[in-house]
Amino acid sequence: MSETGKSAFDPNPPRRNFYGRRHGKTLRHSQKGYLQEDLGELRPRGITFDENPERRPISLSAIFGDDRDVWLEIGFGGGEHMVHMAASYPKIGIIGCEPYINGVAMLLGKIRQAGVSNLSVHPGDARDLMDVLPDASISRSFLLYPDPWPKARHHRRRFVTPEHLLPLARVMRPGGEFRVATDIPDYVRQTLEEVPLAGFDLVSETDRPWDDWISTRYEQKALREGRMPHYVTFRRQS
Template sequence: MSSANQFPGAPRRNFYGRTHGKQLRPAQRRYLDEDLPRLTVHGVEWEENPDRAPLDLKTIFEGRPVWLEIGFGGGEHLAAMARRYPDIGFIGCEPFVNGIAMLLGKLREGGQQNVRLHPGDARNLFDVLPEGSIERAFLNYPDPWPKARHHRRRFVTEEHLLPLRRAMAPGAMLRVATDIEDYVRQTLEEVPQAGFTRVEHDIGTAWEDWPSTRYEQKALREGRRPHYMSFLR
């Protein structure tokens, strides 16, 4: 999970999120040791791909369409979607080790074979995704960065949205779920400015195939209203 900034020629990118939390259980450490190397998408980090050659997703996923989840948290949504759509290849991007370990446990239990992971900064992954290769993308309950001076750290900014748009196929859908009212405001402002078209629907109604996550359940317990927004590339 090295930073791109440490490699000569890499762009300067500040990373503000956490990468480690509470101590892992022995089983979670085993998942990281045994499963993460096999499921990691190689050729993303600058050290192993300094020329930024595009990934061969057709080989990685045996020709399946590819969907991307950015910041999968504890992995509930990603594991459920991979089980529901076995003919889709999924890439999950998450720098938080504890969340990665939780997802790996779910994949062991559920037996999903159509998931690959990038355990690091999503921007490094965007560098090497082939243009137009992603057919659906998910941003679920991203870090809200609630202080006004930190709003530029949110994912829904030009720095992230423009390379994501390049990687998405024409007509591909971006789904954003959040319980933070100001994140809704910024999403509705900045995502269209980055070249996406909003899909008009009731943003208080979840998608038909939406599997609720622990973050959503916490928001509901604490009285915050979830919002669900869709955009087309």
């Protein structure tokens, strides 16, 4: 893989560790129903080794039924932003990744309530999805209030490291937009240092959200606790 992530598709991704929670408090009966009844239909096929032992690139047109633009949300939390964007841009296909199963269940409930149909849900690590996304297939990506991993020895676990950013750069289209929102100043620092090295140009860094933004529970918590949100926009280099 090149330093800017513009390599060929890798059929043999490395084994990797996962840090973070996969399960939380006991799911409500309705949430268990969402997982049993809805997740299978929304989950993109060909991500796991059992489904795709040759690790061939998956077909996004097969997921959404046409050649529409596709966006990627990395860690969608409770799904507020993802459903809002799906409703606001019905002609866009959006794939969301989230390994925390409680968040997946919350998203599925919101999808039912909103009645949106242009979403696909990967209930796992975004790196596994990026392993099998085609080159230059994503036109916009979102990293919103990611786990800050505040201890210095854990900064290598943050998403804004080469392990994550180079695969993201590979799957982003030239000119594609990468949005980052966080309330942690040191996360902003690392983002501004690392993302350009992966092949992105800084467009803006501000305390004002994007015009199509919807406030999430994580942002509201940050504001209640007196932390200032930052909104950073990058563009994938040609």
